[in-house]
Amino acid sequence: MTMERERAAYEGAPLAARLTWLTALRLLVLTIFLVVAAFTYLGGFTSGGFSSLVALTTVAAAYGVAGIYAAFLRIRRALPSIARAQLVTDQITWTAIAYITGGATSGATSLYGLTCLTGAILLGLRGAAVAGAAGAAAYAAMCAAFVLRWIPVPPDQPFDAYETQGSDLLYPLFVNVMAIVVVTLLAAYLAERLRTTGGRLVQATARAEQAERLAALGRLAAGLAHEIRNPLGAIAGSIELLRTGGTLAQEDQQLCEIIERETKRLNELVSDMLELSRPRVPAMEPMDLAATIREVVVLASHSGRGGDVDVRYEGPATAVVVADPGQLRQVVWNLVRNAVQASSAGMAVVVGLAREEGQGYALEVRDQGRGIAREARDRLFDAFFTTRSHGIGIGLAVVKRILDDHGFSVSVDSVEGQGTTFRVLLPERVAQLDAAASLPVSERLPRSRATL
Template identity: 30%
Template sequence: MPARPPSLLPEQLSLVGNSDAQLRERFQLLTAARVMVCTVIFGGTVAVYLAEGHSLDDATPKLLLSVIIAIYAVSLVYALQIRVAPRGRLQRLTAVSIALDLAAWTVLAYATGGAGSPLSTFFGLSTLTAALVLGGNGTLWTAVSSLAAYGLLALSGALGLVQPPSDQLHIPHNPIETTYQMVVTLTAIVSITAIGGALADRLVVTGDALLRVEASRVSLIALYEDVLRSIPAALVTYTAEGLVDGANPFAALFLDLEPVEMLGRPAHEVLPFIPRVALDGDAGSSSGDARLKTSYREIPVAYHVAPLYSHDGSRRGGIVVVEDRSHEEGLRHAVETSERFAQLGHLAAGLAHEIRNPLGAISGCVELVRETATLDSEERSLLATVSRDVARLNDLVTDMLQFAKPRMPDRSPVDLSALTRDVVALARSSGGPEARVLIKLRAEQPVVATVDAAQYKQVLWNLLRNAAQASRVGTEVEIVVSATEHEAALRVLDRGPGIEPELRARIFDAFYSGTARGTGLGLAIVKRIADAHHGRVEIAEREGGGSVFSWVVPRDVITAQVAGPSEPTGELPVGSPSSAPRHDPCCRRSLASTASTKSRVYSTAEVTENTIDSTISH
């Protein structure tokens, strides 16, 4: 925003404030004034004596110059002490300084005529100085001391107790003249004391009021700046000529510009996404939606343009507020996606019922025919092809149903390492793509996390199958289970061709597959389950070639008995590839049962997400 206007800071209120800095500044002014007065006296003494042909070795100039040199020396000591003296010591130093001033004025008055010396007015100046520097009590004590010093000087001269310097003529004192001089000088000191005291009181009151006003002003300016700094929106002001003259810190961050790059530039260059006519000097208020393009992103924004008026009501330019609409757009997208998934869920449920009925009949008939002993090798090959395609269709239906109608995770503390060993053991004996690669498991230590055990198996099976399909036969697929204090991670590392960076953003989209036989739902289900667990899925390149898929979720460990199987159960969640179930004995029995009854059908309502047998009705 525009620079802070000039401020009457407390440090400038040196005559009215009472802080350490202000007291130190007043003391510096007092010292400087003392040195200036002494310099004038010093120069005047030298000039007068030299002009009249007198010697500076006479008693009077010697005394005057000695006192002035002493004042110079003391002032130098003051200048050194004032920089480091604490508050209490500074006040004492000020009092001592005024006391020494009174002593110096007494000697100077004695050397220049005694009670009738023109320098006797300095006693009143010391009182005024005390009023400005020390306040009421200091003024009173200085006035009493000044009266006492001058009275002592006048009486000692009148009574002959103190003789003038030897180079001065001894003139007998006239009592009337001496009394008159004393009355005039004492009256002046008392008057100056009264005026100084009143002035000190008025300065204190005025100073306190000014300090309160200044403190309020500074506080309001700070509040103004804090508000502008804290507003989660870009705020830009521009002049009537259309040049940017202010912006809050969020604007620089939001617009991806340095503050110095904005100031002085045309507003339509800093805000190119806003129609130029809206920024015109004569335009009224306007608002709209736009897309903000920066060097690294494009985000939806809403802008509001309004005239900016000065305190006298004249228009001085305009003000623009730009808000980030990414969150709102994300929510809208999420609602639309949820609605589409709801529709897809209803469609998938109906399709699953309509498709699985004939699939069950086809699968049963094929299995029944394959048991015929008279089939030749070509016929058996054709039947095997039919079985594989039926299984693939069944996989697609299962994945669609799982993706379209996800359930909320039933979380409990489980040992991810134990669950991983179960899935790996089954995968190695499945006979599918998972069995054609070398699975290296690194899950020796228990890793406890609060997750849905069945959905975790689903994630691992999908990632393992994806890695096996991407890798060549005999290559190594590594599975790593690890944890930090707050997160648990499952990582599957393959030796496939890798994934291009531009494709990584789409790899988890539904129905996007990198293989000809893939359904495009396996990785989408992985991400859906990660989102349901408030986790994330990451893709990275593997050193030496290949990809690393990481499924990371919060541990949320609670002190309870760890749930989940410790021995292989042979169970996997819905969506697991049916190539493993078709080689499992229990599935063979299920197929045989289907073939024998010929009337059994696949029921969508009976599909369970907890066992590998969910691909076949029971």
């Protein structure tokens, strides 16, 4: 799974829940800090005191704004905007606390970093950046206001505890702004790592659940495969005898063809279930992928709907790769079969193979079908997921498992109404290919051992 999918999986956790918990935590921290500051720094809340009035007004405003945010959280609208507004509000709140507890040199400036961490948790890098910019701007504005005499030193606080001259404010301004920047960068980095780890955890959990389902399927498939294949073989043999007997009318011949075709489809389904539920380690060896593709193209052209869909190969005459011949043949067959089933009569399915310098070979299976909806592409290789009315979604899951076992990648490019392209990248294995090149041709290019 790509990094984007991992991140999306982690970000599936509701933003509203994180906002609710962090809003409650913010109010708790604010209240505790103000109470501690009031009784240790202000000497308690005094009636009519300037600093006490600012402190109480700050608490009341913070709770009032929190109530507004809570109303938006209930309707779950514009949550990212609410999160950014909270971050800016918090930095302004900490600036008000810093103003009454020492100004530019107040210990309350450490709370700016707390909001940067909060922003990183809520919105990642963007949230940390918004919080950091708001904190630095609010702190710089307070320092500038002291220098320009826009705000006075609180009258009930000692004047000597405040720095109001520009030369005296340069150092604390520089130190605090740099601290905010460092905390912002660190918080953004940690949040990104957390998101990545969370996404991988979700992915690992999903894989474990899928593995459990596949294990159950494997036990069921192993028990039923023999019982299913025996009657299928008997049906296929009986139908073949009836067709060659020469006593059937034309209509009966057509019915026999239908039975034979559906019997073959059931046999393929059983084979896919066994392949998916009972994986084996690939037996890596040199093989001629081009020859394998040509064999599959010929087979697809003479089976199923290959008669009314043009299946052709475009690529080199020989292409030596290192893989499990049987499993890679299964991959090509499943992709071609999927493309044929997605095509209408008269359309073409092209299996292309090309050498990409420094990357290996690129295998593409292109059809002209109706395409795949964007919302379905992320689940395309999941077991038991299908976009067709028939089938149970096993063929592409087998493809993904085999390619993952080989270390090959597969991607899908689809335009609704124009067709779909499956692209498999088989990377270079220079050392193995060089060793294979010294072998006789008959040993380097073994024929596939798989049967379809």
